[in-house]
Amino acid sequence: MDATGRLERLLLLLSYVRQHPGAHLDDVARAVGVNARELKRMIPELSLCGKPPFSPDDLIDIFIDRDGRVHVEYDQSLGRPMRFTRPESLALTVALRTLAGSGAGPWAEAAGAVLERMRAVLGAEAVAEVEQRFAVEAERPEAVQDKFRVLSEGLSQSRTVEVVYYTASRDELLRRQVDPYAVVQFLGSWYVVGHDHLRGEVRIFKVERIREATLTDARFARPADFDARHHLPGRALGAAETARIRFRPDVARLVAEEHPPARVVPEADGSIVLELDFAHAEWVAGWVLPFGDAAEVLEPASVRALVAARCREALAHYENGSLS
C-alpha cells in the first residue's frame, strides 16, 4: 500500500472508532479491511499525528484498552469520513449505473434513483466520465424489463408465475408454472431460478427466453436452505456424456478463448479437439452449428446424427423452388 492508500485506511479507522466507541479490535479490523496485527500497528501511528503546537492535546488520542476495545479521545477533526476520491466516485457510479441499466425491474429503478440522489456527492464529473468511457455489460433492458415486472412481484409476494419458455437445450417452447426463488445476473444475462412445476425440481430460466410471463394467485414457500449461488448458470447439471468436437485451425484460438467449460486438446495441424460434458444432445448441436464446417462433432454418434438432421432440415429451405 502506498502512502496515500495507507492514509485513507488510517482515516477510515479513526472514523469507524469515532462512530463505534469501544468496539472490539477484531470488529474494527474487519470494518477497516485489515488484520488485527496491522491494526495494532496503525493505532500508535495515528497517535503520533496531530496539529500545531503538537502538545498532547493536539495529537490524535486513540488506544486499545485491556479488553481489546478501541477508544478515541481526541480525533483532531478527522473522525468523519472524507469525501470520495475520484476513483471511489467512478467505482460507485459504475456499480450503480450497471444495475440501473440492466432492466431488472424495481432494483434497476432503485439503483437509478440512488445514483440520482448521490449525484452531488459523487460529482457530476464522475457521472459524466463513466457515461462516456465505462460500461459493464451492454444495456439491453428492453429484452427483459417487461418480464421483470411480473417476476419481481412473484418474487416479493411469493406467488407462482406462469411462463412460456423456449428451452434451447431441448428446442421446445412450453408453458409452465414456476415458483421464483431468486433472480440471478450472470455474465450480463438475467436468469430466474425457481421450482419448475413441469419438471418437479429447481430449474434455471434465462429471462430473455421467456416469451410471456403472468402472475398467478397461487402462493409458495421458498425452502429455508435455498441458496441461489448453488444454481448459477453454466453448470452442466446432470452432465452424463462427453462430446468430442474438432475445430479447424482458423477458429481454434477463438474457440479456445471463449468456449464453455471443457478440456482443450491441441492437434499437430493447429486444430483443437474440445471435450465437452453435456446433458442434452440438442444443446451441443445448437452450440456447434454456428461454427459451420469449421467444426466437426467426432463423438458421440447421437450428436453427429442430430447435427446431420438439423442440416438436412435446414437444407430443405435452399433446394430449388422452396423459396419464393
Next chain:
Amino acid sequence: MPRPFEARVNRTERLLDLIASLLNAGRPVAFEEIRAWFPDDYGEPGDESARRKFERDKADLLQLGIPLRYVEPVDDLGEEGPGGYVIDREQFYLPEMRLQPEENAVLYLAGLSLLDQPSFPYREALEMALRKMELRTSGPRPVAEAALLGGRVLIDHAAGDSGDVAERLRGLEDALARRKRVTFRYEARYSGIEAERVVEPYGLFCRQGHWALVGHSRERDAVRVFLVHRMRQVTVNAASPSTADFEVPSGFRVRDYADVPAWRYDLGEPVEVVLEVRDDFAWLAEAELRSEGVPGEGGWRRFTVEATNPEALLAWTLGLGAKARIVGPAELRSRMKAQLSAMLSRAEAS
C-alpha cells in the same frame, strides 16, 4: 512551534499532520508558517528541494480529493487579507446520506457484485467507498439489508478473463484517465492476423465477462474495439506523462460500442441481408436483429438488416437450424447452402 519529535517515521504521518493542521487552522496559512511547523520536512527558507517536497505532498492531497487550495492575499474584491493554504471544512467531509433501507440494499447489491469481479480496475476504490458509505448512512446496517435482498437477487459479473488481464486493465485505465496513447500487438478476431496497433484509448467495457478497449486506431484511422485478453506487450506512451496526447471526441459514448451485435462489426462494406425466421420464434430473433420484421409468406417473418459482417448472420442462422433461412443476397444464400451440404455429408460419413 515545530513538532517536538524525532524525524518522523514516514510520509503518511506527515500528510496526516498536514491535513489536521490546515483543517484546524481555520484561516489561510502561509507556506512560511507551514515550514516552521515541519522544519524537518520542509527545511530552511531558500531550500528549494524542501519546497518541492511540499509541492509533492500537496499534489498527493489533491489527488485524494482533499479540498486544499491557495488563497491570494488580495481577493477578487480587492480586500486585503492573509494569503495562504486552506482546507475547506465544508468540502472535506462526506455528507450524510439518508438512503432508504431498500436503496441501501440496492447500493450494496450493485457494489458487492463488482467487488467480486477480480479484473474490475477500481476494485480497491470501490471497497473503500462502500466502507465509507457504511459510516455515512443511518438506519439498519446496510450489509444486513443486502443479505436480505441478496438471497433473492444475485449478481455475478463472473470474469471470463484470466488474472493477467486485471493488471493490463489497470495500465489501460491509467492511460485512459491521463489520455495517453497505448501500443500493443493484437491478433484480429476474424482474420487472425497479428500486428502492432497504436491506439488512443477512449473507453473500456465488459461484455459477457470479457473486457474490451474502445479507441481510435492509428492504423485504421477509425474507432475500433479491441479485446483486452488478446493484447500483448501493452505499453503506455511514457513521454510527457502529465500532458494529454489527445482529446476524446465530444459525444463519444462507450455504450454505443458495447452494444454492437457481431453482424455490425465494422469489417467491410454494408450488405443488405434478408432473412426469415419462423413466426413462432420471431420474438427471439427480434432482440438479436434489433427489428420487428414484417410478416412474410407461409408462417415466416422477414427481417432486413444492414450487415458489415454478414459472416456473423450466417453463423446465427446456422444455429437456428430449420427455424431460420437466408433469403438474400444470392451469394450469402449459396454459401449457406454450401456450408449445410458440407456439414451434412461429413456428419453422415461413418
